[in-house]
Amino acid sequence: MPSDKQAGYAHISGEMKGEERSEMYGKIHYEIHGLTSPDAPTVVFSSGLGGAAKFWQPQLADFTQGYRVITYDQLGTNKSVGDLPATYRISDMANELAVLLKKLEVQQCHFVGHALGGLVGLELGLTQPNLLKSMVLVNAWSSPNPHTLRCFDIRKTLLAADRKDMYLQLQALLLFPPDWIAANAAHLEEEEAHLLNHFPDVDNLLARIGALSAFDIDDTLTNITTPTLALANKDDTLVPWQRSKLLVDAMPNAELSVMKYGGHASSITVPEEFNKLVLEYLARIA
Incomplete structure (x- = not known):
């Protein structure tokens, strides 16, 4: 079990750049688990499109044994209040995380990002490499690809038609393997009913989809040049595993690990295998 937990909010302000310039203010909800010393090795987890800190719940027990673990709700999602402009970009998300880590006095961290969260890590690797000791990029990508964009176009169409129920059902199809969905059908139906009653702000969601698509x-x-593990899944329905290979082929200090099973969200479907792979990589880097 996690040894400790702290939670709070960090106020974020900044200027968003685009066709129109507008001031954006909000607050980011964060949680600190495990080791409490600021000198302890720190792992920062960054979620995908949903942006939720709770996405990483299956990782906490294993990672908090040897690390200070920081999770957070990305701005405009869950407990992190903020209105996102249509011109919102991944660079804005990276800047927000950098501000949060500065407020938490994090000098350097291991970064683990899933999908959109991996894009945030790549942006930090370009703009603030000294903040990163290593990166683990889970089913991430460096540029749009037709298959993934088609999946997000369907999501946007469902939102435009106000079919939030179908949006959530499609989400499960994109995240999880078919046999896992069948085995967890009752749990998924319960979770989808809850999410339908607490559906995210649609404008914020569309702004985030626009950011990852661009x-x-x-x-x-x-x-x-940050030491990087690109972790992919052979059975990922949303992001072809070859997108991770493209990262490794171009980045000078990156290596590839491909899991045979787990779908897009292997941190949830096969957490023991996922945690073992990531912890072994972090131990080697250390």
């Missing part, structure tokens, strides 16, 4: 750093991947 992300493209193929031309600068060679500049990211």
